[in-house]
Amino acid sequence: MTGSIAIIAALLVPLIGVLGIVGARHKPNLREVVTLVTATCLFILVASLLTPVLAGGRPSVSVMEILPGLELAFEVEPLGLVFALIASFLWIVTSVYSIGYMRGHHEKNQTRFYAWFAVALAATMGVAFAGNMFTLFIFYEILTLSTYPLVTHAGTDKAKQGGRTYFGILIGTSIAFQLLAIIITYVTVGTLDFTQGGILAGKASDFVIGMLLVLYVFGVGKAALMPFHRWLPAAMVAPTPVSALLHAVAVVKAGVFTILKISVYIFGLDLLADIGVRDALMWLAAATILIASVIAIRQDNLKRRLAYSTISQLSYIVLGAMLATEAGIVGGTMHIAMHAFGKITLFFCAGAILVATHKTEISQMGGIGRIMPITMTAYTIGALSIIGAPPMGGLWSKWMLGMAALDAGEFVMIGVLMLSSLLSIGYLLPVSYQAFFNTPDRHVTGKTVIKEAPAFSVAALSLTALGCIVLFLFPDPLYHLAGMIVTPLD
Amino acid sequence: MIAAHLPALLIAIPLIAAPVCLLLGRGGLAWAWSTLVSWLVFGLSWLMLQKTLISGPFNYELGGWEAPFGIEYQVDTLNAFILLIVAAIGAVVMPYARASVNREVPAHKHTLFYTAYLLCLTGLLGITITGDAFNVFVFLEISSLSSYAMIALGRDPKALTASFQYLIMGTIGATFILIGIGLMYQMTGTLNMADLAKRLPAVEDTRPVMAAFAFFIIGVSLKLALFPLHMWLPNAYAYAPSVVTAFLAATATKVSVYVLYRFVFTVFGQSFSFDVIPLEPILLVLSLAGIFVASAVAIFQTNVKRLLAWSSVAQIGYIMLGVSLITVAGLTASILHIFNHAVMKGALFLAMGAVYYQVGSVQISDLNGIAKKMPYTMFAFVIAGLGLIGVPLTGGFISKWYLITAVLERGWWPVAVLVLLSSLLAVFYVWRVVEAAYFKAGDNDDVEVREAPLSMLVPLYVLTAASVWFGIDTSLPLKASTEAARQLMGIGG
Numbered sequence: 001m002t003g004s005i006a007i008i009a010a011l012l013v014p015l016i017g018v019l020g021i022v023g024a025r026h027k028p029n030l031r032e033v034v035t036l037v038t039a040t041c042l043f044i045l046v047a048s049l050l051t052p053v054l055a056g057g058r059p060s061v062s063v064m065e066i067l068p069g070l071e072l073a074f075e076v077e078p079l080g081l082v083f084a085l086i087a088s089f090l091w092i093v094t095s096v097y098s099i100g101y102m103r104g105h106h107e108k109n110q111t112r113f114y115a116w117f118a119v120a121l122a123a124t125m126g127v128a129f130a131g132n133m134f135t136l137f138i139f140y141e142i143l144t145l146s147t148y149p150l151v152t153h154a155g156t157d158k159a160k161q162g163g164r165t166y167f168g169i170l171i172g173t174s175i176a177f178q179l180l181a182i183i184i185t186y187v188t189v190g191t192l193d194f195t196q197g198g199i200l201a202g203k204a205s206d207f208v209i210g211m212l213l214v215l216y217v218f219g220v221g222k223a224a225l226m227p228f229h230r231w232l233p234a235a236m237v238a239p240t241p242v243s244a245l246l247h248a249v250a251v252v253k254a255g256v257f258t259i260l261k262i263s264v265y266i267f268g269l270d271l272l273a274d275i276g277v278r279d280a281l282m283w284l285a286a287a288t289i290l291i292a293s294v295i296a297i298r299q300d301n302l303k304r305r306l307a308y309s310t311i312s313q314l315s316y317i318v319l320g321a322m323l324a325t326e327a328g329i330v331g332g333t334m335h336i337a338m339h340a341f342g343k344i345t346l347f348f349c350a351g352a353i354l355v356a357t358h359k360t361e362i363s364q365m366g367g368i369g370r371i372m373p374i375t376m377t378a379y380t381i382g383a384l385s386i387i388g389a390p391p392m393g394g395l396w397s398k399w400m401l402g403m404a405a406l407d408a409g410e411f412v413m414i415g416v417l418m419l420s421s422l423l424s425i426g427y428l429l430p431v432s433y434q435a436f437f438n439t440p441d442r443h444v445t446g447k448t449v450i451k452e453a454p455a456f457s458v459a460a461l462s463l464t465a466l467g468c469i470v471l472f473l474f475p476d477p478l479y480h481l482a483g484m485i486v487t488p489l490d
Numbered sequence: 491m492i493a494a495h496l497p498a499l500l501i502a503i504p505l506i507a508a509p510v511c512l513l514l515g516r517g518g519l520a521w522a523w524s525t526l527v528s529w530l531v532f533g534l535s536w537l538m539l540q541k542t543l544i545s546g547p548f549n550y551e552l553g554g555w556e557a558p559f560g561i562e563y564q565v566d567t568l569n570a571f572i573l574l575i576v577a578a579i580g581a582v583v584m585p586y587a588r589a590s591v592n593r594e595v596p597a598h599k600h601t602l603f604y605t606a607y608l609l610c611l612t613g614l615l616g617i618t619i620t621g622d623a624f625n626v627f628v629f630l631e632i633s634s635l636s637s638y639a640m641i642a643l644g645r646d647p648k649a650l651t652a653s654f655q656y657l658i659m660g661t662i663g664a665t666f667i668l669i670g671i672g673l674m675y676q677m678t679g680t681l682n683m684a685d686l687a688k689r690l691p692a693v694e695d696t697r698p699v700m701a702a703f704a705f706f707i708i709g710v711s712l713k714l715a716l717f718p719l720h721m722w723l724p725n726a727y728a729y730a731p732s733v734v735t736a737f738l739a740a741t742a743t744k745v746s747v748y749v750l751y752r753f754v755f756t757v758f759g760q761s762f763s764f765d766v767i768p769l770e771p772i773l774l775v776l777s778l779a780g781i782f783v784a785s786a787v788a789i790f791q792t793n794v795k796r797l798l799a800w801s802s803v804a805q806i807g808y809i810m811l812g813v814s815l816i817t818v819a820g821l822t823a824s825i826l827h828i829f830n831h832a833v834m835k836g837a838l839f840l841a842m843g844a845v846y847y848q849v850g851s852v853q854i855s856d857l858n859g860i861a862k863k864m865p866y867t868m869f870a871f872v873i874a875g876l877g878l879i880g881v882p883l884t885g886g887f888i889s890k891w892y893l894i895t896a897v898l899e900r901g902w903w904p905v906a907v908l909v910l911l912s913s914l915l916a917v918f919y920v921w922r923v924v925e926a927a928y929f930k931a932g933d934n935d936d937v938e939v940r941e942a943p944l945s946m947l948v949p950l951y952v953l954t955a956a957s958v959w960f961g962i963d964t965s966l967p968l969k970a971s972t973e974a975a976r977q978l979m980g981i982g983g
Contacts, residue, residue, distance in 0.1 A: 067888065067964060138882040145881065152929070160929040164921070171917055175880065176910050183891065183906070187898045 003052050003059020007074045007129055010045045010084070013038060014122035018115045025111040032099050035114050039092040042121065046088045049076050054481070056488065060131055070186075072138070075131035075194065078484040079264070082333055083257045084128035086340050087250050091121050093460045094245040097348055100454030101241055104355040113153060113239065119146040124250045127257065133182050133192040133266060136258060137174070140222070143254055144170045147246055151238045158237055165234035170221045173228050178219025181212050185266065194261065196488060198268020209267075210277040216262050217281050217318070222255025224311045225318055226288040233307045240351025243303060248310055248343035253336050256317040260332055263321040264485060273324040282322035286416040288315040293423035300361045302350045305427055306343065312420060313339045313386065319416075320401050323408045326486040331400030333482040334475070338385065338397040341467040345382030346428075348461035349375050352453035362431055369435035372452050376435045378465035383428035385468040388421050393471025396479070496541070497550040497563040500534045500573065501616050503527060508608040512601060520604040521591070525584040527608060531615070532574075532581035539570040539970065547977065549621065562682060564621030568974035571825065572618045572748045575832050579740040580611050586840060586949035587733040589942075593847050594731040595643050603643055607737070610636040614745045623671045623757070624681045626749060630667065630713070633745075634660045637738055641730040652725035659722040663712030670706030673698045686757050694762050703758055703767055707750070714746035716810055717780025720803045727799035732843025735795060739802055740836035744828045747809055751821070754813070755978040764816055773814035778908060780807035785915035789922070794842050794852040797919055798835065801878065804912070805831045811909070812893055819896035821975035822968075826892055829967045830877070830885030830960060837874035837953035841867050844942035844950060854923060858930035863939040866947055868927045870954040875920035877957045880913045884961040888968075 017038030024031040052059050053076055060075035076084075098117075102110050123146055126139030144167065152163035186192050188204045200209055221228045235247050263272055272278060289312050296308035313335070320332030352375045353359055353368060369376040385392030388399075398417060405413035452458050471478070507527040514520045542548070547566035555561070587607075595603050613633025617626050638660070642653035675681055677698050678689040693699050708719070715723040723743075727735045754763045763769050781804050788800035805827070812824025842852050844867045849856055861868040877884035890913060897906045941947070960967055 064962075066962060067891065067968070141882050145876070155929060157929075160925055164925070167921070168917065171879070171881075172914050175913055176907075180894070180906060180910050183894045183898060187895055 003049055003057065003076065004061035006045050006048050007059060007061050007076060008063075010042060010049075010088075010125045010129070011074075011122055013042050013045060014118040014125070017118045021111060021114045021118060028103075028110065031111060031114060032095070035095045035098075035118065036092065038118060039088070039095050039121075042125070043085075043088040043092055046081070046084045046125075049081060050085070052076075053078055053081050053484075056484075062131070066134075069190070070134045070192065071132065072135050073131035073193075074126075074129040074135065076129055077194070078481045079257065079260060079333055080128040080130070082478065082481055083253060083336060084125055086337050087121065087124045087128065087245075087253070090245055090249050090340060090344055090464070093463055094241050094344070097244070097351070097457050097460035098241040100456030100458070100460070101351050101355055102239065104454045104457070105239070107153070107239055109153065112149065116146055116149045117242070117245075120150065120246060120250060124254060127254045130194075132194060133185065133262070136261070137178065137182055140178075140220075140254065140258065141171070141174060143222075143251060144174070147235075147242070147251055150242045150246065151235050153239055153242070154237060156237075162234040162237035166231045169228055169231040173219055173221035176219075177215045181215035181219055184208070184212060184215075194265035196265065198264075198266055198271050200267055201271045206274075206276070209271065210275050213267065213272075213275050213281065214277055216266075217259060220255050220258045220262075222251055223259050223318055224252060224255065224288075224314050225285060226291060226311075226315075229288070229292070229311045232311055233304050236301075236303045236307050240303070240347060240354065243307075244344045244347035244351065247307070248347050249340045252310060252314055253340060256314050256321075256332070256336065259318055259321050260329060263324070264329060269324050269326065269329070269486070272322075278322055278324060282319060282410070282413070285315040285319040285322055286413060288312065289319065289416055289420045290423070293420055293427065296427040297423065299427075300363055302353070302360060302362050302365075302431065303347070305362065306346050306350060309346075309386065309424065309427060310339075310343055312424070313343070316397075316401060316417070316420075319413065320404060323404050323410065323413070325404050325408050327400060327404035327407050329486050330479070330482045331397055331402075331404050333485060334400055334478055335397035337478055338393045338468075338471060341464050341471060342382045342385035342392070342394055345378055345461055345464040345468065346386070348457065348464060349379040349382065352457050352461060355457065356451055356453045362434060365431065365434050366438035367435070369432070371450060372435075373450065374452055374458055374462060376432060378461045379435070380429075380432045381465040381468055383432060385471075386428060387424045391472045392468045393475060394468070395472060396475045493537070493541075495550075496534055496538050497565055497619055498552060500531060500538065501563075501612060501619065503534070504531055504608050504612040504615065508605050508612065511605045511608055515601060520601045521584075521588050524604040524608050525587075528577070528580040528584045528611065531611065532577040535570070535573045535577040535615075538565060539567070539574045541565075542567045542570040543969065543973065561625055562621040562684075563619045564683065565619060566974070566977050567970055568751065568825070568977060569618045569748065571970040571974055572745060572828070573615055574970075575744060575829055576611070576614050576618065576741045579737060579832060579836055582836070582949045582952050583733055583737045583840070586736075586843070586946050589945050590733045590843050590847055591731065594645050594733075599643060603640065603731075606636040606639045607734075609633075610640065610737075614741055617745050618748055621683045622681050623674065623683055623686060627664065627668050627671055630664055630749075633742065634664060634713075637734070637742060640734045640738075641726050643734070644729045644731050646729045648725070649729035652729040656722040656726040659712060659719075663709045663719075666705045666709030666712070668709075670702045670704075670709060673702035673705065677702070683752065683757050687759060690758060690762070694758075694766060700767065703763070706753060707769070710746055710750045710753070714743045714750060715803055715806055717776055717783060717803060717807060720780070720784070720806070723803055724796050724799040727802065727839075728793055728796040732795075732839065732846050735799075736836050736839035736843060739799070739839055740832040743802070743806060744832055747806070747813075747824075747828060751813070751824075751978055755980075760816065760979070770814055770816060773810050774905070777807040777810035777814060778905070780804060781811070781909070781912045782915070785912055785919070788919040789915065791919070792854050794845075794854060794857065794923055795839070797854075797923070798838050798842065801916065801919060802831075802835060804915075805835070805878075808889070808893060808909070811905075812896065815896050815900055817896060817900065818972070818975045818979050818981060819892065819899055821978055822971045823889060823892035823896045825971035825974050826967055827889035829971065830889045830957070833953055833957045833960065834874045834877040834884075834886055837870060837950060837957055838878070840946070840950045840953060841871040841874065844946045847942055847946065848939050854926050857923065857926045859927070860939070861927040864941050867942050867950065868924075870947075870950050871927070872924055873954050874957050875924065877961070878920055879916045882961070883958060885957050885964075885967070886961070888961055888964050
């Protein structure tokens with residue numbers, strides 16, 4: 001199969017899945033099978049692109065010209081492939097998890113849920129494979145729109161409120177800043193194609209380029225750089241599978257992915273390194289890492305704590321991009337993968353706890369490890385990976401980012417990374433401690449009965465926890481692919 | 491033979507059809523007749539646009555009398571495109587009208603209604619096609635008088651005051667236009683636009699010509715609802731029957747904008763309009779003020795039709811902003827937005843018409859939970875609403891993209907920022923409706939409300955689909971508006 005067909009198929013398969021899901025709305029079992037089959041097909045399609053990309057190729061396809069000079073075009077390069085592989089693989093796992101969660105939690109409108117989920121994944125593929133900034137922007141906006149019904153799934157006032165913040169910040173920043181930046185880029189350069197080495201060098205004054213960088217970085221609200229981070233905690237009203245795949249992986253990673261992509265292919269690392277304002281943005285990322293961690297410690301609601309942790313971790317990647325070194329990009333790319341596996345595990349666990357015990361607040365979770373040993377073990381593994389402790393995959397990306405900071409001579413940033421690791425121990429591990437070493441309720445005596453979440457959910461979260469360990473043992477393929485972003489074979 | 495007389499047929503057919511409609515008597519027949527005529531006119535206007543795109547502008551002498559003695563129709567890409575918009579909206583709205591008019595207009599007035607509609611259509615087409623300044627005034631009055639009548643047919647008693655208000659303002663506007671034309675005639679001795687364009691430069695420093703320009707522009711600005719001359723519009727749109735609102739919102743102000751283009755660029759000429767008279771800063775400031783004030787007012791409306799009407803005032807601001815740039819790119823954006831806005835706003839008003847048909851009200855509070863009962867209607871509303879915000883893959887995005895590109899080409903960075911910020915205001919007012927429809931529990935659950943009939947849904951979805959289609963396949967509107975803008979600026983053929 002040629003690459004261009006695989007690209008188009010990767011965009012269409014989830015949409016065909018939507019038709020199947022809606023068609024099978026009266027047969028829940030068949031509907032879930034459709035989702036699983038769709039997700040698996042998507043992953044196989046994306047994986048089929050691995051061989052040509054590893055061989056140095058860039059499969060591409062141009063669908064149509066929307067405006068003169070502005071095409072709806074796709075091109076697969078290593079960064080996008082990493083992102084697409086992670087998102088499509090974790091979609092399979094999340095689908096398995098959802099079956100347990102949605103039924104166990106007796107959610108309504110499940111067909112609508114699965115259908116919009118599939119649309120969101122199609123949009124994610126569009127973002128990952130976009131061949132120019134115009135195409136990326138289109139799918140970026142579709143991703144916002146298609147996740148809105150998922151965030152507001154419950155239909156309550158709280159969901160409406162959360163949806164308002166979510167939609168307002170994401171659409172607001174993307175229209176006011178990102179679109180402006182894109183149009184300015186187009187007017188000054190005359191193209192928006194992602195090009196190795198960037199397109200802006202020498203095309204505009206230092207002031208304009210600096211301003212563009214600021215507009216882009218803030219315009220990609222999905223990266224949740226402070227002060228445009230509030231949508232992420234607000235999005236936690238969504239059902240847990242949404243928080244897990246979309247708000248720990250697909251949507252937020254689409255944000256940081258876009259920032260990496262812009263850094264490498266619009267500005268180019270050489271130009272980026274010369275931009276004065278880059279320093280300020282780097283410091284802002286560092287501040288976001290620390291402030292979000294401190295806020296996370298103060299949250300009692302587990303999902304909210306994880307959300308602030310995500311904000312903090314996303315800024316690692318922004319920081320990696322703003323270091324403007326090859327190692328920073330590689331580290332950032334690896335962190336996309338490492339954080340994805342770690343954080344999705346944590347969210348899966350939070351959802352499993354909710355389904356099995358109806359508990360959402362950490363303070364209520366005393367002794368829960370005895371009731372749900374598998375879940376809480378997986379939680380601990382995921383937490384260690386986020387912290388960056390061996391033997392978990394998170395170690396490698398932190399290592400790379402630390403090396404990158406050293407390379408760039410930003411010693412303070414190494415301090416920030418270390419401090420952040422300490423803080424993340426502070427907000428993640430107390431949950432494990434609470435679960436395993438605290439007694440549940442003093443008044444309840446007698447033997448503990450093991451009561452895990454539905455088997456589908458437990459299987460999914462065990463798998464992603466295992467993934468964290470596998471990524472520690474075999475980080476090489478990922479490292480290799482990430483390295484190809486900055487040093488292409490040709 | 492018929493092809494040669496396209497321009498005359500385009501006007502003659504609806505004009506003659508109007509009295510025939512009156513003779514047909516019963517509502518059903520009158521409706522069928524006006525639908526047929528609308529479709530015919532749509533076909534003719536399509537042929538004409540193709541003709542101009544292929545073989546360039548052409549003139550048609552009415553009755554074989556040579557200009558400047560006879561009346562001449564001048565067709566170029568610009569007015570062929572506007573004609574197509576008007577005719578297309580008419581053709582889409584008419585099948586919808588049957589159910590809606592049955593619900594909103596007393597039965598014995600149906601025939602009158604359809605007759606008025608045909609006259610209004612004739613007037614709008616006539617304004618657009620004619621090459622004679624006085625003829626513009628005549629057709630303007632035909633369309634205005636018939637729209638006053640149509641607005642007054644609204645079920646709400648406030649429709650009468652709204653119509654009266656519009657009548658007063660509209661008449662002032664028309665009088666100003668007439669004074670302007672009179673002064674021009676006095677100074678040049680001709681009413682033919684091409685002739686006027688030739689003779690005006692010789693007398694352009696005289697006070698009567700400047701007065702003519704001022705009267706004319708203010709009159710047209712009233713008709714096109716340029717801020718702050720828009721006060722008639724929100725009430726007229728809010729209380730008119732739904733079909734009338736959808737039709738007029740998508741066509742009437744747009745045709746007035748066309749008149750402005752024609753006189754500013756073709757008749758008076760760019761150098762007079764922008765060098766002798768400082769039209770550029772005036773339009774720039776008024777359009778930006780209009781965008782912000784009207785969008786802000788829209789956010790606080792409780793009646794969705796009024797909300798959309800205020801949004802129309804804001805959108806006129808975008809259209810006029812494009813004009814104030816005085817570049818091909820700016821005019822392209824302006825014309826493009828005329829087209830895209832007609833499609834989107836038409837769809838939005840049709841959706842509200844469907845809601846009115848079922849619920850009997852378009853107050854936001856009465857729309858609570860409506861999405862459960864009318865899912866298709868509200869989905870169309872959301873899609874068209876996204877177009878208004880300017881989300882990618884909708885026509886609204888394309889026109890916004892062009893407008894901002896054009897603004898940046900002139901180096902007006904702050905204006906570009908303002909335009910983008912203003913589109914965030916659209917998020918607020920569109921989302922207020924969406925939240926009410928999707929998240930609030932309905933208070934009137936006992937009232938039986940069902941999805942609108944198919945005859946309303948199909949036209950609604952034709953426009954909604956068009957708003958998405960022309961956000962993806964932009965070739966037709968883009969080609970037509972670029973070509974039209976070039977002709978207006980006098981570049982190329």
